[in-house]
Amino acid sequence: MTLLAAEGLVKRFGGVLAAKDVSFALDAGEMLAIIGPNGAGKSTTFNMVGGQLRPDGGRVMLEGRDVTGMPPRTVCRMGVGRTFQVAQTFLSFTVIGNVQMALIAHHGQTRKLLGDAMAMHRAEALTLLDRVGMAAQAERPIGELAYGDVKRVELAIALAAAPRLLLMDEPTAGMAPSERAALMALVAGIAREQRIGVLFTEHDMDAVFAHADRILVLVRGEIIARGTPEEVRNDPEVQRVYLGH
Ligand code: ADP
């Protein structure tokens, strides 16, 4: 079954048509990139899928169920994760503590004694940290980590909710190019291995072309091209409008 289907999404902000008939589908285990210049409507599209914005038209279907206009917590409970920046208040917490808290939140054990609930999720938290290459730094306060490592922990925190769809709006913003490529490779590996669908945007075109299975090109709220990296790279319209050739 199709994991995510966006059907004719429309969003207006006053006179600005931020999304105009945006349609696409995404399957489990697939990496779908949305690229386009600033202001193209990428974040708007993410926010309509994640429930942060209600579309003015169209539908969002998740595993065949209409989730259009549902609030983010409901969409999240239905298996849609996104990477959020670690809240400032948790910076003094250890890396593993942050992941344990995310597991507690996911399992709805907020009424248990915190120490008991934390202990219960220690092994699972370590497994998640190991998967993102951060197990060796489990006991460090998250606030001490390098920026790229914080991003890896944020990914582990997102995975703690066992998402079937992961929304990543510029996950590598602010990272050095080498860190960027490594994070995208990590996400792609996890997506394939755990059959998680990933919808992402990314400024680094090398990372997009290396890891996306398919690409949508959005310009002024409209999809002007779509296809495999090869097809999109060779699309004359894309070269003219977006890549500036
Ligand atoms: P992108 O993520 O591709 O850079 P956005 O989705 O953030 O683009 O923005 C698309 C268009 O919608 C832009 O013209 C932007 O100024 C406008 N826009 C986005 N969010 C809002 C908002 N909350 N209020 C008014 N205009 C918005």
Ligand code: MG
């Ligand atoms: Mg954006």
